[in-house]
Amino acid sequence: MEALLELEKVQRVLSLMGSRGLSDSDGSGGGDRFLAHFLLFLAQPFDSLAIEKKVVLISELLREVNSDTLKEVQRLASLEGTNREDEPTKKFKTDAEKLTIQDAPMIGFDAMMRANSTLEDFCRSYFIFHGLDVNRPHSVFKFLPFLSFTESYIYQLDASNEDSLLLVPDNNSSSTVLERKIQGSSQMSLSDMLDPLDNLLQCQGLMTDQLRNELKSGIQYWSLERKLCQALSRNDKISIEDVMEAIHLKSFDYRVLNLMMYRLTGQQVNDLHMEFLSVSEFLVEICDDLISENSCFTTDLF
Known part of the structure; x- marks a missing residue:
């Protein structure tokens, strides 16, 4: 199925080339297919490079490249074996797109289940900003592996953060206080645990500074x-600034998924949309908290 979809893409580009007069002048079908694949490659998102910048780079490069240059590149690409001392600490498979088993980020079934409702809400609320119809299965499943894995991984880190807190007796009183669980020096911090996901998104060409x-x-x-x-x-005083900042940061996963969608669809980030959605997320979080608090009152939990 994937091969057929790729073939369809190439055929569409070939048709576009014909309508724009971009076909190979000697009428070689192989030449046209090469150019079609080349154009598709240029259109793929790469880091934060805009399409205009890619055109400038290629134009400058092609003025300097000749057949000898390509032969040298071909020779270098075919070299086998590497100096292990020069290998990075975190090794990747030779296709440079898949992580090794040792370094690949893993997710659990529970994290996937917890992420499910967020993914559904994201697809229903955010796909429209990317010109996608959530009611068309192809639009959803095309991007679902990236979105599902990332959101599940975030939920898994969230669970790890909750596990890092433990109820222990307070030495100064009979009350129970919430303290951070003391782990061995080998415990990875949440920041370290985020590195495999960072590496994976980098390998998939999805990572940006934003x-x-x-x-x-x-x-x-x-x-x-x-x-x-x-x-x-501890019944300590709570900073309202901390509360407001936490509410704003809480929906960071929606912003992560949204930025991924811009990369996956090959679009530039729309800052106006991002700002609007950030305000919307903030209001939704407050609304959810108010509903939750009202539910607690009505069930006599307070």
């Missing part, structure tokens, strides 16, 4: 969550 910053905001949120929980357990 996306990485949003992932870091997740670390900030979890840190604030621990701080606020510990303060509540």
Whole structure:
């Protein structure tokens, strides 16, 4: 099925080339197919490079490249074996797109189940901003592996953050306080645990500075969550600034998924949309908290 879809893409580009007069002048079918694949390659998203920048780079490069250059590149690409001393600490498979089993980020079934409702909400609420119809299965399943894995991985880190808190007796009173669980020196921090996901997204050509910053905001949120929980357990004064910042940061996963969608669809990030959705996410979080609090009152939990 994937091969047929790729063939369809090439055929569409070939038709476009014909209508624009871009076909190979000697009428060689092989030449046209090569050019079609080349154009498809240029259209693929890569880091933060805009299409205009790619055109400039290729134009400058082709003026300097000749057949000898390509033969040298071909020779270098065919070399076997590498100097192990020069290998990075985190090794990747030779196709440079798949992580090794040892370094591949893993997710559990529970994390996938917890992420499910968020994914459904994201698809229903955000796909429209990318010109996609959530009611068309192809639009959903085309991007689902990337979105599902990332959201599940984030939920798994969220669970790890919750596990890092433990109820222990307070030595100064009979009350119980929430303290951070003391782990061995070998325990990975949440930031370290985020590295495999960072590497995976980098290998898939999805990582950008903006996306990485949003992932870091997740670390900030979890840190604030621990701080606020510990303060509540001790009946300490809570900073309203911390609460407001935590509410704003809480929906960082939606922003991560949204930035991924821009990369997956080959679009430039729409800052106006991002700002609007950030405000919307903030209001939704407050609304959810109010509904939850009202539910607690009506069930006599307070």
